[in-house]
Amino acid sequence: MVAPLPLIPGARQEIALDVDVLFGAVPSRDVDASMDAVGEQLARHGIARGLVCSLRGGLFDARSGNDEMRKTTEQTGHVAVGTVDIRDALTAEDEIARLAAEGVRLLRLFPPEQWVEPDSPGLRHVVGTAAAHGLVLLTSGDVSRYWPVFTGTRVCFLDVHAYRVADFVLLARREPGFTASTRMLVGPDSIERIAGEVGAHRLAYGSRAPMHDVMPSALRLRMSGLGDEEWQQVAGGTARTWLGDDQ
Secondary structure, eight states: OOOOOTTSOGGGSOEEEEEEEEESOOTTOOOOOOHHHHHHHHHHTTEEEEEEEEHHHHHTOHHHHHHHHHHHHHHHOOEEOEEOOGGGHHHHHHHHHHHHHTTOOEEEEOTTTTTOOTTOHHHHHHHHHHHHTTOEEEEOSOHHHHGGGGTTSOEEETTOOGGGHHHHHHHHHHOTTEEEESTTOOSTTHHHHHHHHHOGGGEEOOOOBTTSOHHHHHHHHHTSOOOHHHHHIIIIIHHHHHHTTOO
16 A cells, blocks of 8 residues: 655545556666566556556567567556557558557557657558557657657657647647647646646656656646646546546
């Protein structure tokens, strides 16, 4: 049982879903990214479940990483997130189809980490294939550079910085499927401004555990000026809409 966090309203103790969680193999980093360690980190900060993707899948080998992810999420109750190697878009076709057939609803992309440019034909093909299979996309990368290829899709941009709030709002006005993770929205009114301009349903809490300290993003959300319903939306409601009946 995790002790209640001090000075936080009771209704804001638990963050239901974290949309930016990784686990597994980490090259050249003094980080314990085992699922046991990641799960303990989430629990310590009052986060009930994570949308979990394998680092092995994103950085080394997609298929074995996705197998690792499925086994881990089945054992832990966290939410399965697949991935592919955008640089091999032909192989990615089959992997996306396999993930969809197995009931995976979310696909995480790593364009900067895989050295994929925003205008890459492979990226465009992977995004289109995932959308055709009904998958919701999660992606790293600067929203101001990568947004065009995601036009018309349901996507959560995991790296929307406080400096990009205006850019994201302008995009969200025209793209109903665009959502931003709160991880880098650390400005004094970043979260509140997006919620006020385009609605709290365009925001989802993310931490990038274990690669980043969870405390700043979790505390920023808990201390935000959002109303209670807005807060619940960001803390889990937005992500639940991506999962359908698998909540």
